[in-house]
Amino acid sequence: MINLIDVQCPHCGANGQIMFPPIGAIIIGPCPQCNEYVVIFCGQCLAVDKKILNSGQRKAIEEHLFMVLSDFIRDRVEDITNDIVGSENSASSEQNDSTNLPSKRKTAITESDFMHFVQSELNSVDDPQAFRDIFKKNDH
Numbered sequence: 001m002i003n004l005i006d007v008q009c010p011h012c013g014a015n016g017q018i019m020f021p022p023i024g025a026i027i028i029g030p031c032p033q034c035n036e037y038v039v040i041f042c043g044q045c046l047a048v049d050k051k052i053l054n055s056g057q058r059k060a061i062e063e064h065l066f067m068v069l070s071d072f073i074r075d076r077v078e079d080i081t082n083d084i085v086g087s088e089n090s091a092s093s094e095q096n097d098s099t100n101l102p103s104k105r106k107t108a109i110t111e112s113d114f115m116h117f118v119q120s121e122l123n124s125v126d127d128p129q130a131f132r133d134i135f136k137k138n139d140h
């Protein structure tokens with residue numbers, strides 16, 4: 001039995017079916033309809049820039065592909081995070097994701113976050129009252 005997956009070209013919207021690639025495979029090729037390049041990854045069809053791929057510049061190609069794939073992974077991680085903690089912030093973060101360049105990690109712990117933790121929260125861990133305030137149970 002041959003497993004086929006439906007894919008849609010992110011450039012022109014053409015629909016097609018491809019043989020399901022081996023797990024973990026990253027396949028790059030041109031759309032048969034518009035001839036723009038796409039990358040097939042985890043059953044998803046992602047747009048890549050043909051100009052960059054044909055530029056012959058190793059560094060630029062590497063960075064472009066990494067960006068396309070990391071965008072995809074970030075979206076998936078965000079979905080999972082929403083499942084875990086709820087999606088009350090999803091509206092604003094979705095807007096940001098589609099417009100912002102994804103070069104900066106929003107979730108990075110800054111030095112000031114760290115200092116705040118060391119100076120205030122870390123000291124409170126031994127304080128039973130503060131501990132209860134932080135890890136409050138909702139069942140009463």
Ligand SMILES: [Zn+2]
Pocket residue numbers: 009010011012013014031032033034035036
């Ligand atoms: Zn296309």
